[in-house]
Amino acid sequence: GQNIDQPTEMTATEGAIVQINCTYQTSGFNGLFWYQQHAGEAPTFLSYNVLDGLEEKGRFSSFLSRSKGYSYLLLKELQMKDSASYLCAVRERGSYIPTFGRGTSLIVHP
Amino acid sequence: GAVVSQHPSRVICKSGTSVKIECRSLDFQATTMFWYRQFPKKSLMLMATSNEGSKATYEQGVEKDKFLINHASLTLSTLTVTSAHPEDSSFYICSALTDNTEAFFGQGTRLTVV
Helix, strand or coil: CCEEECCCEEEEECCCCEEEEEEEECCCEEEEEEEEECCCCCCEEEEEECCCEEEEECCEEEEEECCCCEEEEEECCCCHHHCEEEEEEEEECCCCCEEECCCEEEEEEC | CCCEEEECCEEEECCCCCEEEEEEECCCCCCEEEEEEECCCCCCEEEEEEECCCCCEECCCCCCCCEEEEEEECCEEEEEECCCCHHHCEEEEEEEECCCCCEEECCCEEEEEC
């Protein structure tokens, strides 16, 4: 199975940049997902990385280093609506089921 | 993106009764759907994998007789919480795979057992 670790909570200022880290251990890697989840709502898909490097999508970017078992989600030009929980999920080789980390609660303040 | 509809969004039931939650893929066929449970400020915990036309695969510790899953068609999976108790109160979320790459989630169901 996987061991996924991400910070429990982070705070940042509106307009700033924040980086949410995720480290994982797995016997065979087959992709890493980032999801955003607002309180009381279902997660929404943000990004999917299977190869090393940076994937940019608007204000959000996701980075992966398979050799280090490390990923981060970068949020630029933070807005108040970005306050949410950000879930890192890892899928193992041979499975199509991602395992979720505990999530990082991001609080954006004015 | 693909649309997954989950119903109801909220339900309150009495202890001892059963509750059915539906998960529908609206614009694609999903041979595989997943059911998760999420307690407050906790991560999503996979309960079971639902496969169209066959029995669901339950995760360790999840009672298959208590959480009945039926995946009778390529667009519908249902989760029935039988003889619900207050400790079953939780946020239940389904998701469906479109192509083994991306999972889309339903809106979630907030179950409160009183």
